[in-house]
Each structure stands twice: as structure tokens, then as C-alpha cells.
Amino acid sequence: MLEELDARIAEVLAADGRCSFTDLAEKVGLSVSAVHQRVRRLEKRGVIQRYTAVLDHEQLGRPLTAFVSLTPIDPAAPDDYPQLLAVLPEIESCYSVAGVESYIVKVRVGSPTELEALLATIRTTAGVSTRTTVVLSTPYEQRAVPCPPGTTGS
Amino acid sequence: MLEELDARIAEVLAADGRCSFTDLAEKVGLSVSAVHQRVRRLEKRGVIQRYTAVLDHEQLGRPLTAFVSLTPIDPAAPDDYPQLLAVLPEIESCYSVAGVESYIVKVRVGSPTELEALLATIRTTAGVSTRTTVVLSTPYEQRAVPCPPGTTGS
DNA sequence: CTTGAAACCGTCCGGGG
């Protein structure tokens, strides 16, 4: 069970990953040392997994985003698809899902041509059929989800 | 056109959002002040949009992730769906997509019951029908995408 | 891009509730 205070700390760091301990301390109403300990503990427990910069991929040579749903062709094949696909840098996220398809991966590429090539690579390396949904625009993404009060898990 | 050096900086900060300027400087082979200027410029240009802590949502009271595809019921309705849905904190990302459906939103909730309630809210507030794909596990997510050499956009 | 200097911050103590 996480304390309300830890949830607050996680929330602040989700909103500003580079927030100093000094700022963080006064935002949550603790001393610098106290938040320092708590943040380290949250990192150790894996509640805070890592820190990252959110980038504008359009300006970084990958303006085209798509969701690709994967269906294994051989029903008896081993399901190490995530590992097989992890070598492809264009694949940003990989989800195992319930539904018609088995996996959904999110990809970022530079052009339709690159997408075509990537899909071919995915099909051959993983032995799957694909269904692709192209993203036209991203109104918002990776918003910091406020922690539900009193609902924090174990 | 971004320089190779800026792309490297963005890449390092995507991998470690709290990386100090000192570390960053030696990783990209510049002085501390030089990287400092470049980072500030990247932030100003929006290449670096924000910094965030990646959290374990399972430990934070939202163990259930799902993708919800939205189809407007009234074809003549205004498409301010993203704004309508932005008030719901469970919605983490919102994508306008090409395909059978118009939008895909990614949601995080605490339980199937909460998901059911959220779907009802989405349908009524936005006037859409929904199709939901439940995430069973997340092998990886939000990986730092290496910048393609020499392909960096304008 | 570099230097340099001042303000700020991360980190590690000891001590107290």
C-alpha cells in the first residue's frame, strides 16, 4: 500500500521529471531529506521506473505514427514476439492484448515507404499477419494521470 | 534541420530524463555550457516537450490498461472529441486515426467495473460508440527511439 | 563555443520525534 504522500510525489515527478528535490519538497510539504529518501525508495520499488524526455517525433525524422495489430500465422508458434520485435528501433511500445489480435505495437517511422518496409520486416521476423491503423494527429499523449485518492494499490 | 548533435542530446535525455548537464556534456563531447544552450534551445523549439517520470501504474491503483476505439454516432457532429474527453483523467493518450474508427484513446483504470463506468461516460459525453481492447501485459512501452542518422527532420 | 564565477542543488551525515 502506497501512502498518499508517495502518490503525490510520483504525480509531481510525472508532471515534471526534472523537478528538483527542493521544489518537490515544498510541493508535498516535506523536508528535502525526507523527499529524497522517499524518491529513492519509489525508484527501488519500481513505482518510478525511469525518467525520460518527451520528444516531438515530427521534428526528429519520424513524423508517421501507427498502431499495428499482430495475428500469429502459426497458432502453435512460441509467443516470444515481444523479444523478436524488440530489435526494431521503430517499435516504441508492445502490448499483449485480449481480442481478435494477439499484440498491438506502436511504431514511429519517417514515411509511408518506411512503414511498408517495417511491416514486411515485422511479418517475416515474427511470422504474423498485420493490421495497421495510421495516426493522423495526436491531440495529447502520455498525460500525467492523477492518482485516485485512497485507491493506491499494494 | 536538426544537427546530429541535437539528435544525440535528445536521445540521451529520452533515455535518462534526469541526466545532469555534466554527464550529458561528456556523452556528446561538448562543454557543459554548450549543451546547456542546446538543451534550452531544443526545449524552446518544442523538440523536447517535457520531462516525465515513467511510473508503474499497476502499483499506483490503475492496473488495467485498454485501448478504446471511438466511432461518432452523429456523422455531422463537431469533432472536438479530444477536448471533450480531456477532462477524464483516466484517458492518457488520444489519437486521431485513419481507418474504420475515428479516434483511439488509451485509458488506465483500477478495475473492470471502473472500465465499464468509464466507457459509459465516454459514450455519453462524446456521443460515440466504442470498441475496447484490453491490455493483458506490456512487454515494453515508451522505449527511447534512437534517432535515424542523417534523417533528422526540419 | 568557451571561460569563469555565483547561486543553487544533490547527497550524506548526525540527531530527534
Place this chain on the structure above:
DNA sequence: CCCCGGACGGTTTCAAG
């Protein structure tokens, strides 16, 4: 157990060349 305050060394930040 958790919290505070102090102190040191490293870091951020800015102006000027």
C-alpha cells in the same frame, strides 16, 4: 520508522569574450 537540519562538493545558470 520517519523526519529534520546542516554542511560539503558538484551542478546549473548567466554574462562576457
